[in-house]
Amino acid sequence: YNLLIEYEKKENINIIDEDIATCLYTGLVTDTGNFVYSNTHPSSFEMAKELLSKGAKKDTIIQKVFQSNPYNYYKLLGEALNTLDVVDGKIASITITKEMLKRNVISFNDVDGITPYTRDIEGVEVGILLKEKKENEVKISLRSKNYVDVSKIAKSFNGGGHIRAAGCTIYSSIEDAKKKIVEAVVKSIQGDKNE
Structure with a gap:
C-alpha cells in the first residue's frame, strides 16, 4: 500500500482502483484479524479508511473471508x-x-x-x-x-x-x-x- 501511494505521488497518477483497494484491504483485515490483533497500529486504520474511500468492497471481503466456512x-x-x-x-x-x-x-x-x-x-x-x-x-x-x-x-x-x-x-x-x-x-x- 505504502509503495503504491509513494509511486502515485511520484508519478502523479492513480493506481489504486476498486480491485486493488479490495485486494489490499483483504490483506489488511486478514493480517490484523479484522483489526483485533496486537499488530494493529493506528496506521492500519488510516490505511483502511483510504482503501474504503477508493472502493474496497468491505462487506464482500468480510463475508468471503470470515463468514463462509463450509x-x-x-x-x-x-x-x-x-x-x-x-x-x-x-x-x-x-x-x-x-x-x-x-x-x-x-x-x-x-x-x-x-x-x-x-x-x-x-x-x-x-x-x-x-x-x-x-x-x-x-x-x-x-x-x-x-x-x-x-x-x-x-x-x-x-x-x-x-x-x-x-x-x-x-x-x-x-x-x-x-x-x-x-x-x-x-x-x-x-x-x-x-x-
Whole structure:
C-alpha cells in the first residue's frame, strides 16, 4: 500500500482502483484479524479508511473471508472442541487427528481458523492447536495474548513466527507432541513470571 501511494505521488497518477483497494484491504483485515490483533497500529486504520474511500468492497471481503466456512468445518469444530484441554488455567490446547479430518471430509489446510478458540478462553495466555498431518508428523500452531513470546517456543522445535503467533512441526505421535509442546509452554510461562 505504502509503495503504491509513494509511486502515485511520484508519478502523479492513480493506481489504486476498486480491485486493488479490495485486494489490499483483504490483506489488511486478514493480517490484523479484522483489526483485533496486537499488530494493529493506528496506521492500519488510516490505511483502511483510504482503501474504503477508493472502493474496497468491505462487506464482500468480510463475508468471503470470515463468514463462509463450509458446514463440514463446523462439524469438525464441534469434534475438535471436545478435545479442548486447559492446563493451569493458562494454557489451552485442541487436538485434530487425521481421522477427524477424514471423517468430516475437510482438508488439513482448512482448519487453522480453530486456533483462536484455544487462546480466547478467559485466563488463558497461550493457545495451542495440534494438527496431525500424517503418522508421527504434527503441525503445531501457537498463539499468545499478553506476555509469552511463542516464537521462542516454536524456534526451540525448529519452527518460527511472531511473538504472538508462531508454529512448528513435531515428528512424533500426537500424544507425545502435545506432551512436549505443553511442557515447553509451561516452562516459558514460568520463566516469564520469574523475569
